[in-house]
Amino acid sequence: MDILGKLLFDLELSGFSNVTQNNYLYHVSQFAKYCKKPLQDTDIEDVRRFLHYMRRSKKLSAGTVNYYHTCIKFLFEVTLEKPWNDKKLPRLREHKPLPEILSREEIDVLLDAAINLKHKAILATVYGGGLRISEVVRLKVKDIDSKTMQIFIRESKGNKDRRTLLSEKNLMILREYWKNCGKPMDWLFPGEKPGAHMTVTAVRNFLKRVCKAAKITKPVTIHMLRHCFATHLLESGVNLFIIKILLGHSSISSTSRYLHLVNQNAFNIKSPLDLPIGDNDA
Structure with missing residues (x-):
């Protein structure tokens, strides 16, 4: 079983909905494309560079970057069984402006x-x-x-x-x-x-x-x-x-x-x- 297949198995075992499973698979696959190497060979520094790239170069919102963070953390801790360091990989502080509404x-x-x-x-x-x-x-x-x-x-x-x-x-x-x-x-x-x-x-x-x-x-x-x-x-x-x-x-x-x-x-x-x-x- 490849890593994405194992990730899907872990997501199903954790009881995530089909929508969430697809979201996790998509975000992890984007991380894999960026790294250009097998997921099992990635480490914390790869994640740091990827999240920084998504925020600074791709100009993604803090909320979107944090979602990538959540997906990759699950990949590391559950699927790859690799150590995770929250101090080296902090979640971004989000500014949440009040949404505009229609009358x-x-x-x-x-x-x-x-x-x-x-x-x-x-x-x-x-x-x-x-x-x-x-x-x-x-x-x-x-x-x-x-x-x-x-x-x-x-x-x-x-x-x-x-x-x-x-x-x-x-x-x-x-x-x-x-x-x-x-x-x-x-x-x-x-x-x-x-x-x-x-x-x-x-x-x-x-x-x-x-x-x-x-x-x-x-x-x-x-x-x-x-x-x-x-x-x-x-x-x-x-x-x-x-x-x-x-x-x-x-x-x-x-x-x-x-x-x-x-x-x-x-x-x-x-x-x-x-x-x-x-x-x-x-």
Whole structure:
């Protein structure tokens, strides 16, 4: 068994999802191409040079470089059984700017601009349920439960299943799409290849066209619609812990980030400078 084959075996044994397995294999293969020698012959200095190259020469973000770090560390410690030194291979400190979001009015404009029923159904499902791009493309027809008004998401990030909201408007759009677009029986959003689901790249490409048609100049991504889902729910008074469950976050700290995106007027919050002074404060 070659090293990548052994790596795949170790990833499967560790219970990683198929998406994560493919991501690890891709990032490790990029490391192998850079080193131009067998993976079993690589050492810590090879990793240091590679990560430095990806950051300084390729100009990759700290988050992306850290993901390479995670994948190669697994390769070394589990598959190659080689020593790893966190002091010589520190993770980069990440600056995490607050994500930009669309207003509810802008969401309506975006959906109206999606003339293609399939595209509109995908965007409505992402925003209506707070899905990741990898989750929406892998939805199956049976995952849409109109009786409980829920969407079942299988083997998501962290190899976890969860349920999220199925909005009434989303259900109407999905039904219209299903009736008029071939009545798919397995994958909800089939791809061009027989038996395959729509690709992530195809979704990103059509989103650019829809944004152009909607004349939205903000840098819209599918993940931004997930941010919008969480922020708009928070503004409507939904408990933060409920939103955490719907998003599938492992930690409440990830969900708490949306508190910074909320329009404070939604909570009718006043600055203490504007609060009246009571008799007890005199």
